[in-house]
Amino acid sequence: xxxxxxxxGDPGEVETDMTSMIDVVFLLLIFFxxxxxxxxxxxxxxxxxxKNRGESNSRPILSETCRITLMSEGxxxxxxxxxxxxxxxxxxxxxxxxxxxxxxxxxxxxxxxxMAAKASYVPLDGNGSLPVVIDFGKEVPYKYVIDVLNICARxxxxxxxxxxxxxPLE
Amino acid sequence: MASKRxxxxxxxxxxxxxxxxxIVFLLIVFFMVVTELxxxxxxxxxxxxxxxxxxxxxxxxxxxxxxxxxxxDQKQIVQLMNGSPLTPEELVTVLKGEAAAxxxxxxxxxxxxxxxxxLHVTIRCDQGADAGNIHKxxxxxxxxxxxxxxxxxxNDRLEDPYLDQP
Numbered sequence: 001x002x003x004x005x006x007x008x009g010d011p012g013e014v015e016t017d018m019t020s021m022i023d024v025v026f027l028l029l030i031f032f033x034x035x036x037x038x039x040x041x042x043x044x045x046x047x048x049x050x051k052n053r054g055e056s057n058s059r060p061i062l063s064e065t066c067r068i069t070l071m072s073e074g075x076x077x078x079x080x081x082x083x084x085x086x087x088x089x090x091x092x093x094x095x096x097x098x099x100x101x102x103x104x105x106x107x108x109x110x111x112x113x114x115m116a117a118k119a120s121y122v123p124l125d126g127n128g129s130l131p132v133v134i135d136f137g138k139e140v141p142y143k144y145v146i147d148v149l150n151i152c153a154r155x156x157x158x159x160x161x162x163x164x165x166x167x168p169l170e
Numbered sequence: 171m172a173s174k175r176x177x178x179x180x181x182x183x184x185x186x187x188x189x190x191x192x193i194v195f196l197l198i199v200f201f202m203v204v205t206e207l208x209x210x211x212x213x214x215x216x217x218x219x220x221x222x223x224x225x226x227x228x229x230x231x232x233x234x235x236x237x238x239x240x241x242x243d244q245k246q247i248v249q250l251m252n253g254s255p256l257t258p259e260e261l262v263t264v265l266k267g268e269a270a271a272x273x274x275x276x277x278x279x280x281x282x283x284x285x286x287x288x289l290h291v292t293i294r295c296d297q298g299a300d301a302g303n304i305h306k307x308x309x310x311x312x313x314x315x316x317x318x319x320x321x322x323x324x325n326d327r328l329e330d331p332y333l334d335q336p
Contacts (some may be wrong), residue, residue: 008259018187025194032201040328043222049312051280070301094218099332138183138302142238145267145301146217146323153221162308 045149047160064115064124067163068110068148070136077144079105081113096143111151118155128159135163182185212237212252215331217297219323231290234268234316236261238303246299246306258306265291265314275315276285287315 024073069080079086086105092098093107114132134148152160214237218305227233234250241247247255250264269287278286291311304321311319 009271018191022187022194025191025198027269029198029201031196031233032198032205036201037204038204040324041224042216042294042322043219043325045219045222046225046320049308049317049319051284051286052277055303072265095327095330095332098211100298106311111179136301136306138300142295142299142301142304143217143297145259146297146321150219150221150322150323153219164204166306 031093045146045153047149064113065131067133067135068114070134070140070144070148072137072139072141075100075102077102077104077140079110079144082092082109082117085114086110086113094143096141101155107147107151110148114155114157118129118157129157131159131161132157133161133163201321212239212249212294214239214296215298216322216324218325218327220325222323222325224325232272232288233290233292234265235292235294236307238293238299238307239322240299241306245305246296248303250251258310261307261310262313265310265316269314269316270325276277286317288318289316290320291316292320292322 067080067082071078071080078088086109088108089097090101092101092103094104097104114130118130123129132152134145134152136145149160237252239247239249239250241255248258250256250261250268258291268290272287272289274288275285276288278284289294291307293304293307308319312318
């Protein structure tokens with residue numbers, strides 16, 4: 001595109017040939033455009049572990065708790081909200097269920113149960129929120145634990161305990 | 171840079187390419203900054219949780235990331251950032267080491283004997299991984315005196331995460 005011209009007696013304006021630079025710059029631009037994958041912002045569900053450890057710290061579990069139990073039986077996740085069994089979804093809800101092809105427990109049922117338990121909860125000392133115990137078998141996919149935690153967060157339940165599968169002896 | 175000249179009998183048309191180059195450079199710089207070329211973290215498909223909050227890290231806050239993911243043989247591995255796979259015992263040792271290296275503790279009113287580290291641990295666990303890993307990580311954190319733990323999730327999924335999976 002640029003032309004070099006030499007005129008007699010004209011020391012000449014110096015022109016840079018930018019063609020090759022532009023070639024390279026376009027190449028870089030296309031490379032970065034194709035290589036870019038935007039990162040999804042990751043959120044977190046905050047939790048605080050008990051500040052003491054050992055058996056002495058554990059508060060006595062009150063009888064008036066809401067207990068969500070998740071069990072995995074050969075890949076099929078079943079859930080219980082206190083004594084009542086949670087029905088399975090009629091259709092595959094999340095991308096995970098679509099991937100595995102197995103319908104999981106109905107989360108709305110769990111949410112309704114927690115809402116009802118929260119509404120009828122009478123705290124012993126007047127202030128304090130409904131304790132929810134999440135008891136999950138170790139082969140339950142992590143997704144369902146997060147789903148239950150998410151429901152608790154949505155219902156503004158802060159008193160959440162994970163049932164310990166076995167107490168390790170130190 | 172470009173100069174416009176008009177000469178008699180010279181009908182060559184010259185384009186002024188300066189603005190185009192400006193914009194192209196701008197785009198290159200943008201994409202270079204935005205691109206994540208190397209994957210700093212293990213590949214984890216996080217679960218979706220509508221209540222997950224994106225938190226800005228505090229200036230003095232140090233976050234350790236524990237990843238639970240699947241390796242090539244579909245075996246579940248626990249690793250700190252993208253380090254080597256850890257057994258539960260190794261995880262306790264590593265977390266204790268990190269807490270000691272961090273060296274900042276806060277008072278524990280309930281039990282002065284147990285020191286509480288100010289470290290934060292974020293668990294990035296694959297949505298299909300066994301939830302039993304969480305028990306192990308929680309207990310490891312507690313043994314290391316770390317009580318601030320959060321579970322990563324994304325707010326909303328825009329694409330099918332299993333599309334580009336092997």
